[in-house]
Amino acid sequence: MSKIHGFLSLLVILFLGCTQKESTAQNKDTNLTLWYESPAVKWVDAFPMGNGRLAAMNFGGTDVERFQLNEESLWAGVPSNPYADDYLSKFKKVQALLIAGKNIEANKYGLENMVAGPASFRSYEPLADLLIKFNASDSVSNYKRTLDLATGISKITYRIGDSEIVRESFISAVDDVICIKLTSKGENKISCNISLDRKKDVKITASPEGKLYLDGQIVDVEAPEAYDDNAGGSGKGGKHMSFAGELQTEISGGNMTASENDLVIENAEEIVILFTAATDYNLSKLNFDTSINPKATVTDILNKVQEKSWQELKDVHVKEHTAMFNRVSLDLGKSINDSLPTDKRLLAYKNGAKDPGLEAQLFQFGRYLLIGSSRSPGILPANLQGKWSERMWAPWEADYHLNVNLQMNYWPADVTNISETTNALINWFELITEIGKPLAKEMYGANGWFSHHASNPFGRVTPSASTFPSQFNNGVLDALPGAWMVMNLWDHYEYTQDKVFLQERLYPMLSGASEFILDVLVSDAQGTWHFAPSASPENMYMDVASGEMLRITASSTYHVSIINAVFKATQEAASILNIQDDVTKRIEIAKTKLPHILIDDNGRIMEWRNDVEEKEAGHRHLSHLLGVHPFSLITPETPELFEAAKKTLAWREANGHGGMGWAHAHALLMHARMLESKKAYQSLNTLLSKGRKSSLMNTIGPFQIDGNLGATAGIAEMLIQSHLKNENGDFIIHLLPAIPTEWSNGKVTGLRARGGFEFDMEWDKEVLKVHVISKKGGACIVQAKGKKEEVLLKAGEKRALIF
Template identity: 45%
Template sequence: MFLGVILMFLSLGCQKKTEIPERLWYTKSAKSWHEALPLGNGRLGVMIFGSVAEEHLQLNEESLWAGVPEDPFPENIKKHYAEFQRLNLEGQYPRAFDYAMAHLAVSPTAFRSYEPLGDLYLYFGHNNPKNYKRSLNLEKGINTVEYEINGDKFVRESFVSSKYNAVFYHFTSVDKEEVECYIRFERERDIRKYVNADNIICVDGQIFDDPEGDDDNQEGSGEGGYHMKFSAHVGVKVEDGNIIAKGDSLVVSGTNDFTVIVSSVTDYNPDLMNFDRTIDSEKESLKIMETALNTPYQQIKEEHIHDFSSVYNRVKFHLGENPKDTIPTDKRIKNVQKGGNDNYLTQLLFQYGRYLLMSSSGFRAVLPANLQGIWNADMWAPWESDYHLNINLQMNYWPADVCNLSETLKPLSNFMVRLTEKGKTTAKKMIGSEGWIAHYSTNVFGRTIASGSTKSSQVNNGYCFPLAGAWMSLTLWRHYQFTQDQEYLKDTVYPVISGAVEFILDFLKENSKGELVTVPSYSPENFYIDPVSGKRLRNTMAATIDIEIIRDIFDACLSAEKILSKDKLTKRIHEVLVKLPSIKIGADSTIQEWYEDYEEIEPGHRHISHLYALYPSNQITKATPELFKAARTTIEKRLSGGGGQTGWSRAWIVNFYARLFDGNECNKHINGLLSGQVSSNLFDLHPPHVFQIDGNLGVTAGIAEMLLQSHENKTIRLLPALPKDWKDGEIKGLCARGNFIIDIDWKDGKMETVWIYSPKGGKCRLRYQGKEKEFSMKAGEQLKWANF
């Protein structure tokens, strides 16, 4: 059983602040995709441009992927992989790389992309609007466009309903001015469209992967042919007026109020991690459409607002008295770019991360949020919009539990369970292990063999990071720590983490010092200079992050076996733990990134993987003072070398400084993100101008970490990294490990009251500025701590 949402106990005790709707808003329409506003119900995503003359809705369906399931194993992989390991173990790194290129790299090295569903256009012919305003209400999950033409007011609102599983776009002429609207659906390729007898636009699609066509991956992305099928329908509901077909489009006329509805289904089966020809996507999509058309719009809207806001409102965050909402979002961002500090924009950024996670991994979602959540306009997305397991997918779910969005982990949990089954075959073929493995990137078809856009990337980023799946598994363990759901631990978490541990136990090799090390290994995407050959390399042995991950997953497995009264792996783990290398401090007083103290190629590299032990792990804390000090020096060195150049890397730095209890540095990097690494719709950007959702979700986690930490020995730290600019505020509804829900308010930089609610009961130790208090709570009990 999967524990859904952590229950929220509302109105624990914080004083209610004057609230204004949390929203993004603008005084002009979007001119590009990065200015449009996102909506989603986990399965369907839409970007709304808000154009007056011709509205544009760019559409996505979470499972619409090109390609087929492929795990291309090289011949004699077990033999060649063993030799690759031996050469790395002996320190023959250039030779090891060359050997892997000759015997392990195999085409297709990569897979195909997540694709958009299509584009819906609504032509109104309205021009020269006055009093234009478009907005995204985060609490309600509704996009609104308002404007006037010759004194007549028009309102358009849109949302994606969870209950009715469709996109809704409602047009109203407030002054009852009749309009004519021309509606068409477009997609670059792979569809047939027509209007049926009920005046519904029908879209029949099947992805054709042209074996002779363009391929973004130099060494191939898999076999060509006709693959996933999909369908979409566009219907219109109008009380008074006319709907007629014009070719494969619709014309609505003689009305001042109508609703456009979009439904879509693919034949992807998540249980198979493949498309399934027994699924009739056309029939299923039409069924959704018919239900939506036969239900009153106002009812659908009210149910959507209830469903969406009941999740969103679990967490309230205010910094000081909220200002009057008179500054458009894009102008707020520009003000921060000029060096300003905007607490309301920070508050908005935090809640926007929660909104994006809800909308891409909540409600109807059956797949995890990918590199772009569910929002992608490109037929071949950057990095295929895949699941990167060397930090990006992990970062997507950093805020899930602490920000009271527990249920968003359900798609990820289910995906990981299925991925382990694929990974068992790979582990068996590679090293004869009964465990499972997944390399650094995967897709909806569950590829677990190493991948990469080129053969060198397949070796460097793929084969050299066999612990990617183990790292991802720890997200499930952390979810258990928050929820304390033992059924979830037994049925889901333990099988996943124990399989990852089995692989690791079979994978480790003893080096000349008698230590057990990982070979091959790498520090994600960073090069070092080999002191023997002088070459720039990635492959090595026992990179620091590997050993840190192993210690965490061993600890998780030991804890799980104790809780579940199992002893399957406990003895073997204890025997291995004493032989693992320790975290080292290098000659420059930083945490050593590799087993040897190598010179790195990029001192400001975007990945800071050797600080995994600081965050998201808890191996470096104040209880390890030398490492704690070295961690700060490590960050400073990265930043002095130009680090933090990607949005997600900057977000990681916010989390690092939160763990170092430096709120002012946290706020500096939040403002750094806002001032140069987000688009006007607050989407996180990867250079040169690519949306990646991980930065949004990572900074939301970082802000939560500034206010509440629960990773240290069953202790909950309150306001551990409060910046001076956050003088007054409140946070309501954050969650701590042990299944506690916390409300905190503060004034003049000092905490006034903390309220704690325990859905399941248990002991809770709170710490604030050297003071501690322990509570023993019953299930459903609420308590407060005040008078500091």
């Protein structure tokens, strides 16, 4: 070996050693570990684990250990896209009434004629509970349960007598199995019963080889014979989706026998449990598929891991998980509470303790949840509860809500460097747009595609809600949630600069959304083009003449904002791809005909076209402020609207805005965009302290993952913003744009910006040190501390900056 070659080899070894030490050090960071001194009692206090397809909530019990299990595609119901007979003519009549100013008449006619059953659809369902019942008589001491976000490993340790009991569990994305290991170190061995449990539609059997089999088929029963959460109905009954699961067990020491439906283990030193599950869902069909045998799928998965040791399973899982998770690190400073158990830490924070580490932990917890609920081997996007749900009928069916919630789920994906989590969303949503094309013709006489606000894995795009009045108000009056949703995909392009994706997949969706809007727009007598019928999600206004509370209108600010954003993105995409077509020409004309966003006499953005009294001044939705976030239509470059937007959000919050975690998360994002660092921090404080919190799960309202993911996006928005461009079309990347005084010192690595750039930052009160790398090559403007730097980089090139 030459001296040079030997020296280089030594450098490589030293580098790898340092890298490994850094990774290990990060994994030991107290702000990447959730921990408790007792088992979880409430579902929301258990530890979530997931690999995108399988999910589990681990309770950590010492008498009974519970893993509440989910499989992403296990949904009740069947495909259904109902709509009223002769919908198009009825739609045209309502349009005409609204353009004539006859809102009361239009509302009455629509309620009576434009709804159809079933009003909604059935729910996402839990798979089963995996239960381990222990037969130990001695008392437990030194209990601790931890969840390491960086490795995705849940660990429970405690002592029984002189024996240490250790349980580790994780869900491997590589091997697609839930892995659990129980170990006793000492004289007290492990005696337990292992079982699977599900309330209905299942048969569970045990085999002497240490296996449990779960075979099921959802049998839907219509009301009144069975419960239906939707008064307007949820679809026909019958034998529907099939599913299967298999658990296999291996023990060291002791013995194992099988009873009818559980495994009995006595005096084992070690127990390894592997479990996986599957359904007969077929994404390409947006339906279950009887040609798929879920039992065979399960067996095939487990056969592939038969020869792997526990350590091999664990090592490959940790390597793969940390490769994603460790792309971004965040240090906002130390706290005396860093070493507290999570529940006590949250209580201290609620009582006013400063804890920047907890705020950084919330940020990373959101990334962990998105990784666990939207990635390969999963094929479906994260729903209202991610993939974690314990109720047979989940709140709002745990559906895909497209009037803010699903969008919010994916706002942190690109900026926090886990762009691949959007793949499941893109693949599913592309199929949704295809479902919408023929229905656009039939229902609206329009080309392009649409989707209303509530969807599911079966491709519901027509109006949906729990009752028929709600179906009209929330569904019929809002045909543009799909158009809003496609803007998430436009954001994804701006971050990745993937022109193949833009040309082959995104542009057809953008163009189709624009074409639908163009075909639906209708002119009033003054020549203004309106989108009608219209509404502003879930809020109401009072009709002055009658005193009646209504939602129906023409051209709500919400819809005008969506239309302007989609038109702008479509034109930009066409320009990048050198496309000149009929749609882009029509957009250019339509832009001059659309209503403007209006400001009322109080200096606030108007939610509707007329200055009316709103039912809820503190309503949770911020639909009329979408121009601020996520659409970047209202910015400091539009100062009158920008100031009006600030007053509007202040008005909402002064009147009690909230009730749901996602609402506070959206306010956080809005304040960050408005460069209001103090108010953004207050919204973050609310998310961490409101309610009886003992875990980081968003429980302001029933658990919904959007509050967690929106919080992560909001913190990122406080640290980096890249939604503006200069006159040359280069992105302006604003660093620490809404940094609160509480974060006067900090460090972040791996955040991404639009244009394909990635940033590392370290700052104190005086200096901001920056490293920027370009993934694709290109120019940008980096702005911080009132200064600007022009940056031009080749692909892979890195540059250091100081502000």
